[in-house]
């Protein structure tokens with residue numbers, strides 16, 4: 208097949224103003240297509256984060272443009288050698304890509320295949336992972352021969368509809384059922400003095416999330432990684448809120464966190480919520496979520512929505528979220544294909 212589209216690698220640290228004009232115009236177009244009712248992250252925040260050195264991840268970024276107009280953007284990420292967790296994650300290449308909606312079905316999307324194979328071969332990745340929540344994405348990925356390995360959804364809670372008295376009762380019930388368990392609240396930043404204690408317990412809870420059939424590695428969060436994450440939050444003026452339940456022996460039995468960004472004042476993001484397997488069934492999840500919801504409502508009276516992502520198979524989390532009033536906003540799937548299958552697909556074309 209002759210190819211009239213030319214992917215060009217972008218080094219965001221040295222990219223000039225022309226690139227950023229093209230990129231932000233394209234980003235706006237995609238935002239209008241996928242999240243038209245939400246505020247958009249400001250250019251300087253996005254740009255600053257893309258320019259920042261990432262000590263733990265490799266990023267490969269490419270554009271296909273026609274003059275001043277970006278037609279397609281592709282970004283791939285992988286764990287950086289030497290990062291904790293490298294051994295179980297090194298085979299994975301995580302990709303996001305899209306084509307300008309007025310330029311689809313002209314063969315631009317398929318242009319990425321040889322390039323992705325080249326990146327995978329260069330860095331010894333054997334599994335390619337791509338998510339989509341759009342019909343065109345599902346069709347394209349099925350055409351490619353990738354398989355859906357994980358389904359999930361962005362769920363949203365409209366604060367105006369919340370039964371706050373019910374959440375108060377979850378808190379009372381949680382306290383009653385676990386009278387020796389302490390609730391800890393941290394706003395703004397998790398204090399550095401507790402990172403050594405928090406990180407291994409946080410990591411072990413993250414690894415209890417259901418991943419369905421997804422090929423994935425172990426999640427490892429170390430204090431320096433948490434420091435980097437917090438530094439990125441500081442750069443974007445984002446504010447974190449953490450609530451923990453702690454048992455009398457000092458073990459953290461449950462965690463929930465939320466992040467507020469001043470540039471999206473109507474939306475507060477709910478991050479991870481987890482309860483240790485040996486502490487489940489005591490109402491800690493409801494206690495944590497109820498307490499956090501009330502806390503964040505009081506802190507941000509202009510917020511309309513809480514937004515969270517959940518695996519379709521995460522029955523306990525979905526049960527709590529549904530009871531709170533979270534409703535499905537957009538469903539999506541993560542597809543994966545091996546490097547060998549992708550190479551074979553390329554031969555077939």
Ligand SMILES: CC(C)(COP(=O)(O)OP(=O)(O)OC[C@H]1O[C@@H](n2cnc3c(N)ncnc32)[C@H](O)[C@@H]1OP(=O)(O)O)[C@@H](O)C(=O)NCCC(=O)NCCS
Pocket residue numbers: 303304305306307310311312313314315316317318337338339340341342343344345346347348350351
């Ligand atoms: C997915 C996407 C990148 C495909 O880009 P594209 O340039 O249109 O893809 P191509 O033209 O190379 O399509 C290759 C084949 O995929 C299949 N395909 C792509 N889009 C399709 C659609 N909307 N409906 C049915 N089949 C489709 C077709 O078989 C097509 O070959 P054909 O046109 O010869 O029949 C684009 O639709 C997009 O940006 N979607 C939104 C973002 C997204 O979901 N990205 C994640 C997935 S990569």
